[in-house]
Amino acid sequence: MKIQLIVNGTPQLVQIEDEMTPLLWVIRDVLDQKGTKFGCGKAACGACTLLVDDQAVRSCSYPIKFAEGKTITTIEGLGTKENPHPVQQAWIEEVVPQCGYCQPGFMMATAALLKKVPKPTDEDIDNNIINVCRCGTYYRMRKAIHRAAALNSELPITEQEKE
Amino acid sequence: MAKVSRRKFLVRGALGTAGIVAVGTYLFRNPIRRQVLAYANSADSPYLGSGMEPVLWFELTEENRIRLYSPKVEMGQGTFTGMAQLAADELELPLSSIEVVHAPSITGNMDSFATGGSTSIASLWQPLRELAATMREMIKTAAAELWEVAVADVVMEETKVSAGKKELTFAALAKQVNQWPEVDTPELKKLSDYKLIGKPLPRVDLEDKVFGVPIFGMDASMPDMVYGTVVRPEYIGATFISADVSQAASMPGVLKIIQEDDFVGVVANSYLEAENAKQAIKVTWDAPTQLQLKDIEAKMKVGNGNPTLIQKKGDALEEVAVEAEFTTPIAAHAQIEPNGVVAHVTDDGATLFLSTQVVAITQKEVAKRLDLDTDKVNIIPTFLGGGFGRRLHTPHAVQAAVMSKLVGKPVKYFFSRKEEFQHDMFRPPTHHQLKAKLTANGKIESIQHDFSSGDVAIDSALLPGFLNKMLGADVGAIRGGFCQYFAIPNIRTTSWHVELPFATSWWRSLGLLANTFAWESFMDILAEKAGKNPVDFRLEHIKDDDAGARLRKVIETAAEKAGYTDKVIDGKAMGFAASTDAGTPCAQVVALSIEKQQIKIHKVTCVLDPGFAVNPDQVKAQCEGAIIMGISASLFEEMTVVDGQLQPTIYGPYQMALMKHAPKEINVTLLQGREVPGPVGEPPLGPIGAAIANAVYRLTGKRLNHMPLQKTLNKM
Numbered sequence: 001m002k003i004q005l006i007v008n009g010t011p012q013l014v015q016i017e018d019e020m021t022p023l024l025w026v027i028r029d030v031l032d033q034k035g036t037k038f039g040c041g042k043a044a045c046g047a048c049t050l051l052v053d054d055q056a057v058r059s060c061s062y063p064i065k066f067a068e069g070k071t072i073t074t075i076e077g078l079g080t081k082e083n084p085h086p087v088q089q090a091w092i093e094e095v096v097p098q099c100g101y102c103q104p105g106f107m108m109a110t111a112a113l114l115k116k117v118p119k120p121t122d123e124d125i126d127n128n129i130i131n132v133c134r135c136g137t138y139y140r141m142r143k144a145i146h147r148a149a150a151l152n153s154e155l156p157i158t159e160q161e162k163e
Numbered sequence: 164m165a166k167v168s169r170r171k172f173l174v175r176g177a178l179g180t181a182g183i184v185a186v187g188t189y190l191f192r193n194p195i196r197r198q199v200l201a202y203a204n205s206a207d208s209p210y211l212g213s214g215m216e217p218v219l220w221f222e223l224t225e226e227n228r229i230r231l232y233s234p235k236v237e238m239g240q241g242t243f244t245g246m247a248q249l250a251a252d253e254l255e256l257p258l259s260s261i262e263v264v265h266a267p268s269i270t271g272n273m274d275s276f277a278t279g280g281s282t283s284i285a286s287l288w289q290p291l292r293e294l295a296a297t298m299r300e301m302i303k304t305a306a307a308e309l310w311e312v313a314v315a316d317v318v319m320e321e322t323k324v325s326a327g328k329k330e331l332t333f334a335a336l337a338k339q340v341n342q343w344p345e346v347d348t349p350e351l352k353k354l355s356d357y358k359l360i361g362k363p364l365p366r367v368d369l370e371d372k373v374f375g376v377p378i379f380g381m382d383a384s385m386p387d388m389v390y391g392t393v394v395r396p397e398y399i400g401a402t403f404i405s406a407d408v409s410q411a412a413s414m415p416g417v418l419k420i421i422q423e424d425d426f427v428g429v430v431a432n433s434y435l436e437a438e439n440a441k442q443a444i445k446v447t448w449d450a451p452t453q454l455q456l457k458d459i460e461a462k463m464k465v466g467n468g469n470p471t472l473i474q475k476k477g478d479a480l481e482e483v484a485v486e487a488e489f490t491t492p493i494a495a496h497a498q499i500e501p502n503g504v505v506a507h508v509t510d511d512g513a514t515l516f517l518s519t520q521v522v523a524i525t526q527k528e529v530a531k532r533l534d535l536d537t538d539k540v541n542i543i544p545t546f547l548g549g550g551f552g553r554r555l556h557t558p559h560a561v562q563a564a565v566m567s568k569l570v571g572k573p574v575k576y577f578f579s580r581k582e583e584f585q586h587d588m589f590r591p592p593t594h595h596q597l598k599a600k601l602t603a604n605g606k607i608e609s610i611q612h613d614f615s616s617g618d619v620a621i622d623s624a625l626l627p628g629f630l631n632k633m634l635g636a637d638v639g640a641i642r643g644g645f646c647q648y649f650a651i652p653n654i655r656t657t658s659w660h661v662e663l664p665f666a667t668s669w670w671r672s673l674g675l676l677a678n679t680f681a682w683e684s685f686m687d688i689l690a691e692k693a694g695k696n697p698v699d700f701r702l703e704h705i706k707d708d709d710a711g712a713r714l715r716k717v718i719e720t721a722a723e724k725a726g727y728t729d730k731v732i733d734g735k736a737m738g739f740a741a742s743t744d745a746g747t748p749c750a751q752v753v754a755l756s757i758e759k760q761q762i763k764i765h766k767v768t769c770v771l772d773p774g775f776a777v778n779p780d781q782v783k784a785q786c787e788g789a790i791i792m793g794i795s796a797s798l799f800e801e802m803t804v805v806d807g808q809l810q811p812t813i814y815g816p817y818q819m820a821l822m823k824h825a826p827k828e829i830n831v832t833l834l835q836g837r838e839v840p841g842p843v844g845e846p847p848l849g850p851i852g853a854a855i856a857n858a859v860y861r862l863t864g865k866r867l868n869h870m871p872l873q874k875t876l877n878k879m
Contacts, residue, residue, distance in 0.1 A: 017415065021435060029433065034382035035375020037548070039499045040580040044814040047499050075375030084373070091373045095365050095780060098788055099239030100372030101379055101500045101548025126823035132814050134498050134549045135239045136791025138825035140784070 005067045007031060008077025019065035023057070024048045026064050027074060035075035035104050039132070046131025049105035050074045056112035075104035078111060087111050090148035098135035105131050110145050119149050218271035221250075221298050223337035224262070227322035229254060229298075232266035234274045235283040236520060237368060238550030239788075240844045241781035242283040244366045246291060248359045248777055249284075253295035253352065255319040258359055263367060265544040266522075273523040277555055279669060281745060281842030284777055288840050293348050300346045306336060308344060354775070354838065363780030368546070378546040380518030383505040385573035389418060390437040391566040393428040393559070395582050398450035398807045399665045403427070411443040419570050420444070426562055430570045438579070452807040454664065459493070459804055465596045465613040468661035471636035474645050477653035480609040485692055486598040489681040491870045492801035493809075494590040495583075495817060496670060500548020503577025506563035512539030513564050518547040519557040532561045533568060551792075552669030556588050581812040589802060589809075590670030591617030591640070591663060595681035605693030607704055609653035612682065616640035616660065616674060617667040636660070639669055643678035643849055647714060647743040648686075648704035665809065672789075672848035675744050676796060680870065683740035683853030687860065696729055697739050697857065698722045713836035714748040717741065717770045724832055725752035725768035731862055735765065738858025742849030745842040748772050751790070751850040755858045762798060762859060762873055766828040771847055774837035783831040786847040790829055793851030795820035798873040818871075 003014050007027065014030055027036050027050070036059060039047030043061035050059050051073040052066075079085030084092070087110045097103045106129065113120055113128045120128070125145055133141070222230040231250050237243040243263040251261045266272035303317040306324045309331075310317075316326045323332045354361070371378050394406070406427045408420045416436030421428040427444060431437035504517035512535060519525050522542050530537045547554060559576060567574040578586070599610040619639025636658040646654045690700035701718055705711045718741050721727070727737055734756045741750040752768040769786045776782045799818035803810055811817045856867045859876065869875045 018435070025433070025435060032384075033375075034377035034384075037379075037499070038381060038501065038577075040814055042580065042813050044580075045499060079374070081370055081374055088373045092365070092369055095369060095784065097239075097366070097369065097372040098241070098784060099498075099500075099547060099549045100368065101381075101498075103372055104375045107373070122827065129822045132497075132499065132819055132821065134496075134551065134792070134819075136788035136795070136820070136825070137784075138791055138820070138822045139787045139827075139829050142822065142825070142827065 001065075003064055003068050005069065006071045007033070008072070008074060014064075016064055020063045022060050023050075023052075023062045023064050023067050023072070024059040026067075027059065027072070033074055033076050037101055037104060039102070039105075044132075045102070045105075046109060047102050047105045049108045049131065051108055051112055054112065054115050056109045073108075075107060078107065085111060086151035087114065087144075087148045089151055090144040094140045094144040094147060096137050096140045096144050098137055102131060102133045103137075106133065106141060110148060113145070114149060114152055118152060120145065219266065220272060220294050223333040223340075225334050227333045228260055228262045229256065229333065230262045230264055232270050232272050233263050234266050234272045235287065236265060236278040236522070236544050236547055236550070237263075238278065238520070238547035238554075240283065240785060241366060241778060242278070243368055244364065244781055245284040245777040246287060247367050248362070248364065249287065249291045250295040252357045252359045253292045254299045257321055258364060258367065260321050261367075267544070268522050268526045268540065268542040269538070273526075275523045277524070278520045278550070279552060279555055281747075281844040281846065285840045285842055288777075292351050296351055297346060297348045300349050301343055302333075302336065304346050305339065305343045306331060309339070360777055361775065362778070364778060366781065379500055379548045380516060380545040381500050381503050381548065381577060383516035383545055384575065385505055385507055388505065388573040388575055389430055389432055389570060390434045391421070391428055391430045391563060391574040391576040392437040392441045393426050393562050393576065394441055394444055394446050395586055396446075396448050396450060397585060398448065398452060399454055399804065399809060400807075401448040401450040404447040404449055406447070407445040410445075411440040414440040414443055416440075421566055421569060423565060428562065428566060430566050430574060434575075450807060454804055454807045456804040459592060459663065460490075462663070463490075463592045463594050463615055463617070463661055465594055465615045465659050468615060468659050470613075470657050470659050472655065472657050473636050473641055474654055474656035476649075476651075478609065479655055480598055480600060480611045480653065482600055483598045484600045485689060486596065487685050487688055487868060489595040489597075489684060489868045491593045491677040491680060493592045493667075493803070494670060494796055494800045495587045495802055496549075496551045496553035497583075497800075497814070497817060497819060498549030498551055498553050501578040501580065501583050502554065502557065502559055503575065504557070504560045504563045505573055505575045506560065506567040507573035508533060508564050508568040512541065513567075514541045514543065515560050515564060516543045516545055517557060517560055518545055518550075518554055519560070520547070520550050520552070520554040521557060525557050525560050528558060528561050529564045533564055551671040552673075553588065555669050580814075584802070584812040584817065585809050588666045588668035591619060591667035593640075593674070593677040595678070597681060597685040599685070599689055601689065601693055605695055607648070607651045607689060610646060610651055611655040612644065612646065613657045613659065614640075614644055614674075614678060614681065616658070616677070617663040618660075619667065619669055619673050639673040641678075642673040643675035643682070643742055643744055646682070647741075648701070649706035649708070649711060650704045671792065672744065672845035675742065675845060675849045676793060676852055677870075679740065679742040679849040680797070680852035680856065683742065683850060684856050684866070684868070687739070687853075687857045688866070698727055701739075701741060710743065710746070710748075713772050713834070714741065714743055716834055716836065717748045717750040717772050720832060720834060721750035721752050721768055721770040724770065724830060725754070727752050729861060736858045736862035738854040738856065738861060740850035740853035740857060742846065744846040744849050747774070747841045747843065747846035748836075749846045749849055751847070751854045753851070753854040753858045755855065755862070757859070757862060757876075760877060762855065762876065764794060764824070764826045764855065766830070767826050767851070767854075769829065769831045769847060770834060771831065771843070772834040772836040773843045773846070774839050774841040775835055776833050776843075777840050779833055782833055782843050785843050786831045787829045789845070789847035790851055791820055791825050793848045794824060794826075794855070797852035797855050797870055798824070799871050801871050801874070
């Protein structure tokens with residue numbers, strides 16, 4: 001079957017044998033965009049998180065047939081080195097990654113959270129950011145999520161902190 | 164430490180596509196055996212070079228940068244950043260001029276041991292700075308001879324060398340590399356003269372990791388690549404009897420069914436086709452299904468297996484006044500990137516991309532299996548999606564190479580998550596008995612620690628068998644097992660080695676997490692018996708020597724920074740613990756409460772003395788990560804054995820710390836008790852478990868003697 005979808009702004013027509021093929025493998029192996037990671041294949045770790053129509057989705061367990069006509073954003077489409085997304089900018093400023101493998105999934109989950117909740121509380125973060133990081137970068141991630149929220153509101157951070 | 168031999172620092176134009184390569188080597192005279200023994204006995208980490216032949220360290224690139232070939236792999240610990248700082252400062256260049264890459268094994272620049280044991284920066288501290296200083300001197304001398312000016316007049320700049328109005332880019336200068344002079348290794352700069360070393364600079368791999376650049380083993384691909392997979396048993400100790408592959412052979416996309424003496428696999432056009440075909444292979448195993456966790460627990464007891472006395476001071480304990488037992492469970496590495504590899508075998512040799520901590524060993528294993536000369540096997544290490552010791556064994560590279568040879572194409576092969584959990588090289592379970600006698604005035608007169616563990620270093624491919632015979636005890640299991648309070652007059656520590664029916668190995672910090680949990684929980688028990696404050700009680704038993712002074716200082720600083728109190732305030736209690744691992748002392752204070760029976764950690768104060776911190780921010784990152792990994796392991800993690808199977812096989816059921824479990828405050832202070840860098844990545848995993856248990860006791864009066872602590876609390 002043929003599936004039409006938009007990946008990082010580019011329309012794609014993919015030929016796929018099995019409509020149940022997870023979106024992850026289409027993105028990684030057919031479209032050769034390796035930023036979205038395979039961790040567990042059971043939607044248990046979140047390394048494969050990307051955005052489908054701005055919603056965070058664990059793509060290892062999301063059949064390609066549901067992606068028909070949808071807009072997909074992966075870490076490669078979130079921002080660029082020249083024009084980083086506020087989440088990426090915050091991740092850089094807080095020097096979050098260690099091994100880095102789970103980080104795209106966390107950044108995509110954070111981008112989705114900030115769409116829904118522009119200024120998340122610690123509780124919002126605890127309830128929504130539920131991916132697994134083995135290096136234990138959660139402490140810096142939390143700081144980065146708050147920083148991304150501040151960057152997102154287009155106010156200098158110092159102004160935010162005064163509030 | 165051996166000095167660079169100038170006769171061995173060579174330049175060559177032979178390697179590399181650009182043809183502009185400088186080759187340096189560092190001559191290592193000590194035999195491995197002596198170095199590993201030295202490492203086991205002291206804080207000094209040896210760098211185990213790969214021999215006496217010159218190996219590639221630096222390359223001047225067409226982009227006018229200096230590429231540093233790293234013999235160590237980057238698995239998140241920040242080694243590439245530290246190495247870039249060491250090289251840049253001695254090269255008199257900004258960090259942006261240095262590009263660190265993994266040295267493919269074809270360069271010869273491999274650590275014959277591994278990347279692990281918190282040794283990378285400590286062991287490269289001297290050799291890398293000397294190599295970089297020599298490289299700088301050689302570049303300057305080459306330019307000076309060309310221009311007929313004094314070497315002192317030549318200046319290193321970001322992309323070039325200059326002297327007055329004369330200048331040459333690195334690439335242009337390197338065109339004459341075969342005429343470059345040999346130079347003496349200059350004196351190293353003073354610590355105070357460094358502009359980059361010692362500064363909290365951002366990681367050099369930060370942007371790649373934030374923008375999703377494909378840098379991991381799982382991301383590797385080669386033209387015309389196909390996918391292989393291997394059938395692995397679900398039961399401990401299962402042996403292969405036969406396989407019915409008839410159905411699998413006709414599945415869509417299948418290229419070849421692989422039947423070797425030691426494995427059955429399938430190669431297909433896509434990953435999913437390979438996995439589907441694998442499910443259709445019917446393997447008959449001789450699989451024992453009787454084994455249960457209780458059998459493992461019964462085995463893992465002090466008194467079983469082989470004892471080795473590893474610490475003996477004064478007299479043996481005669482009269483036991485206080486005693487306690489502790490256990491830790493089997494644990495998985497659970498690194499997020501599964502083990503995987505891309506292998507391409509041709510008539511000319513083999514090329515493999517993979518995440519591995521053991522480049523040299525993997526090269527030898529592949530060469531042996533394919534009957535190739537070692538130098539025909541090029542292992543190209545990638546960034547690791549977590550190491551933690553899991554990738555000290557990467558024999559799946561051999562299976563991928565065999566599959567590639569049989570199908571004549573590059574083959575990608577990686578583990579499913581279930582296979583990761585069932586075929587991990589687990590952290591062994593442990594059992595600890597501590598016994599002591601106090602004097603009338605509340606000081607420890609005699610203390611004794613007996614602990615049992617499965618293999619950590621024993622039988623590892625990384626250590627030659629004779630070494631274990633010489634050392635007696637397992638050099639991995641004993642990490643943290645020693646008593647660090649040397650003012651105690653009578654000490655006995657005995658390591659018991661128990662053989663297990665499944666593979667166990669190195670898990671970040673080795674025995675440290677388990678041993679410190681036992682030791683430092685017991686120190687609080689003894690402090691209470693003595694009627695003393697736990698911090699004061701520890702300080703009373705520290706010996707007045709250099710190591711003691713450093714331990715004393717981290718303990719005092721941690722207590723002060725945390726405002727340590729043994730009072731419960733607003734439903735929160737503090738717990739204290741300290742450890743010394745491979746010469747690096749660390750103290751931690753945990754502040755926690757219990758909400759709806761759940762242990763909630765609010766703040767961790769950590770004081771570490773790693774000696775000189777090459778990158779203080781990354782040392783702090785290692786402390787933060789170790790603390791969170793330690794919280795995860797202490798509170799939640801355990802593997803079990805059910806009807807012969809290791810379980811669970813997925814995240815979630817294998818519970819790990821998530822964002823909500825991580826403390827919102829982690830306050831790390833670094834002390835500098837030595838002028839040289841020491842181990843960093845593992846030492847801060849020591850105190851956390853005991854600090855949590857001590858805080859829970861303070862809050863509830865319940866002593867948690869068994870990890871995972873949350874489960875133990877639930878049962879009380």
